[in-house]
Amino acid sequence: MKRLAITLLGHKDHGKSTLIGRLLFDTKSVMEDRVEEVMKHSKILGRPFEYAFLLDSFEEERRDGMTIDVIHAQVKGKKHLYDCIDVPGHRELLKNMLSGASHADAGILIVSAKEGLEEQTGHHLRLAHWLGLDSLMIVVNKMDLVGYSQQMFETVVKEVESLRKTFFLLPKVEYIPISAYEGDNVVNRSQNMGWYSGRTLFEQLELLERQNHLSELSLRLPVQDVYEKTTGEKIIAGRIESGKIHVGQQVLFVPSREKAMVMSILTTNECKTSAVAGENIGMIIDRDLPSIKRGEICCTPEDSLNVRKEITAHAILLEDIPQQLVVECGPSETECVVEAVVPASIGEVSTLRFRFKNPMIVERAKTSLGRLAIKKQGKIVGVAVAV
Amino acid sequence: MSDLKELEEKSIFTIREAQARFKNLAALWSTGKDSTVLVALARKAFFGRVPFPLIHIDNGIDFPETYEFRERLSKEWGLEVLVPKSIIKDDLSGVRCCGSNKTDALKRLMEERHFDGLFVSIRRDEHGIRGKERYFSPRDKEFKWDYKNQAPEIWDYISQTDDASHIRIHPLLHWTELDMWLYIKQEGIPVNPLYFAHNGMRYRSLGCTQCTVGIESQASTVDEIIEELKTTTTSERAGRMQDKEQENVMQRLRALGYM
Ligand SMILES: Nc1nc2c(ncn2[C@@H]2O[C@H](COP(=O)(O)OP(=O)(O)OP(=O)(O)O)[C@@H](O)[C@H]2O)c(=O)[nH]1
Numbered sequence A: 001m002k003r004l005a006i007t008l009l010g011h012k013d014h015g016k017s018t019l020i021g022r023l024l025f026d027t028k029s030v031m032e033d034r035v036e037e038v039m040k041h042s043k044i045l046g047r048p049f050e051y052a053f054l055l056d057s058f059e060e061e062r063r064d065g066m067t068i069d070v071i072h073a074q075v076k077g078k079k080h081l082y083d084c085i086d087v088p089g090h091r092e093l094l095k096n097m098l099s100g101a102s103h104a105d106a107g108i109l110i111v112s113a114k115e116g117l118e119e120q121t122g123h124h125l126r127l128a129h130w131l132g133l134d135s136l137m138i139v140v141n142k143m144d145l146v147g148y149s150q151q152m153f154e155t156v157v158k159e160v161e162s163l164r165k166t167f168f169l170l171p172k173v174e175y176i177p178i179s180a181y182e183g184d185n186v187v188n189r190s191q192n193m194g195w196y197s198g199r200t201l202f203e204q205l206e207l208l209e210r211q212n213h214l215s216e217l218s219l220r221l222p223v224q225d226v227y228e229k230t231t232g233e234k235i236i237a238g239r240i241e242s243g244k245i246h247v248g249q250q251v252l253f254v255p256s257r258e259k260a261m262v263m264s265i266l267t268t269n270e271c272k273t274s275a276v277a278g279e280n281i282g283m284i285i286d287r288d289l290p291s292i293k294r295g296e297i298c299c300t301p302e303d304s305l306n307v308r309k310e311i312t313a314h315a316i317l318l319e320d321i322p323q324q325l326v327v328e329c330g331p332s333e334t335e336c337v338v339e340a341v342v343p344a345s346i347g348e349v350s351t352l353r354f355r356f357k358n359p360m361i362v363e364r365a366k367t368s369l370g371r372l373a374i375k376k377q378g379k380i381v382g383v384a385v386a387v
Numbered sequence B: 001m002s003d004l005k006e007l008e009e010k011s012i013f014t015i016r017e018a019q020a021r022f023k024n025l026a027a028l029w030s031t032g033k034d035s036t037v038l039v040a041l042a043r044k045a046f047f048g049r050v051p052f053p054l055i056h057i058d059n060g061i062d063f064p065e066t067y068e069f070r071e072r073l074s075k076e077w078g079l080e081v082l083v084p085k086s087i088i089k090d091d092l093s094g095v096r097c098c099g100s101n102k103t104d105a106l107k108r109l110m111e112e113r114h115f116d117g118l119f120v121s122i123r124r125d126e127h128g129i130r131g132k133e134r135y136f137s138p139r140d141k142e143f144k145w146d147y148k149n150q151a152p153e154i155w156d157y158i159s160q161t162d163d164a165s166h167i168r169i170h171p172l173l174h175w176t177e178l179d180m181w182l183y184i185k186q187e188g189i190p191v192n193p194l195y196f197a198h199n200g201m202r203y204r205s206l207g208c209t210q211c212t213v214g215i216e217s218q219a220s221t222v223d224e225i226i227e228e229l230k231t232t233t234t235s236e237r238a239g240r241m242q243d244k245e246q247e248n249v250m251q252r253l254r255a256l257g258y259m
């Protein structure tokens, strides 16, 4: 069974939490005592059973009917195990939204048929694109509130499609008319929308394939730490971001530009002769190189990997930032000066130019080396993707 | 990559990241299955040696099995275990043994030893409120959790702020109860014998002798526990006294810094 992380996206109140709640319920992925607890609490608040409460567990979230912070919930599929990420739709809670959505492989954008497109619908669509999600599905929710009308569904589809065109987004997406609350076309096929012959959301989810080609790319092993054994032997620790590594291989460390040969690879289990992207390994090399420490990137000698003094990135700022800041990229960090090339308001995608005090490795990649954190006094105030 | 391996990789990365970012770490070790798995993962992350001390808060009324297990494993794995004593008295939650009393004992030790990072083996699937936690979570001196305004954690980047007295690190957040047992089986990790059925009863989640409630079960091996969990319809902490009340109680307790 493969794990897939799916983030919900969409304007507040359009039904993100309710949809995950419904998925949990209909796939029997939730324990009975949780359901009982939600039943009790819904009653206390004088409401019918709120599926959203299976996710919204803070008192304040339930009282105000809105998600404040992210929660992950596991939905059991036949082919995949879904790590469903429920995020807040309120714009002021963007830092929490990104704390969830940045961990997703794919997304489900939810649009209420009753309200149609709203501000965060477009915003989240842009964020999905910026995050580089492998795939996106779009569900038109609350069909029960518009009499399960095909016409209403198609109106929303048209609206979203014209919005997508303005961003030049992705080739094709599936639109599914659902009622998260009533359960139509979520896991079970709706009896109320005979005009729809497409897949249910769950069927659509089961068709997803996790993109996994990082091992085929060039070797990138950022040094996370170096451990010295009592014998004086040094183990270089890190997670392989992309590519493969094997014993006997020549490697190059950048920025120090030191070369070495891999003597042994210790994975967390045992000694191995090779390792691939995603594995956290320990590596022993054939010489003692004092310059190898956290922040060095291990690659192959024929690689043209080099440090950058300046980069351009698409950034999302969570607050106003001073011109001088600290940025982190993978395990490296440096002070830097930032300049807006294409400015944007807080929370929108802007284009920024970063000038690093200490040059570091940044590349265009869907790995930690292509993603930056902008920090002020240790706190993340923005994030960026290298272009 | 196998399913358990994926879970393991994420935890190892988190544990090593903590070691690289913080100066003075410690880990809570109740001797329960989760914190024992955490110790096993730390041994893997650092190739055999756990480079930080473990904390077992002792209120003097833990099960004898727990003390025995603690002694046996710490010898076998060469662990440094700190044992702050907590006092038995009434606390806010109405639980006399654990709750705030254990928290007080921990606060004293944290201050004495200036720990800036503390590993805690909580998992999202344990409780709705725990589902809201981050991998790295700043706490103030009073251990308060500012749940309404948590620091962002985007991709693998974390926020480290000066006003935090320490950071809680939760490397097991993404594991489920069943995952833990599958991993215990795969790795042959020793577990506290209280988890195995004896006279038709076993413990699913461990506290001390006062606040731990057993469940009816015939599962007396790891395999049998796995089979039991595959078909269970109740969650792990259903038997914990602290959690019996409404959801809100747990939230208030955690916001106040309870474990
Ligand atoms: N009738 C009907 N009500 C729905 C449906 N989906 C959601 N709702 C209700 O709409 C309200 C908002 O739903 P939520 O799931 O909390 O919305 P959300 O998108 O998670 O909102 P935020 O967390 O604030 O971003 C709740 O009261 C739901 O019961 C639906 O399909 N039909």
Ligand SMILES: [Mg+2]
Pocket (backbone or CB within 6 Å): A016, A017, A018, A052, A056, A066, A067, A086, A087, A088, A089
């Ligand atoms: Mg919500």
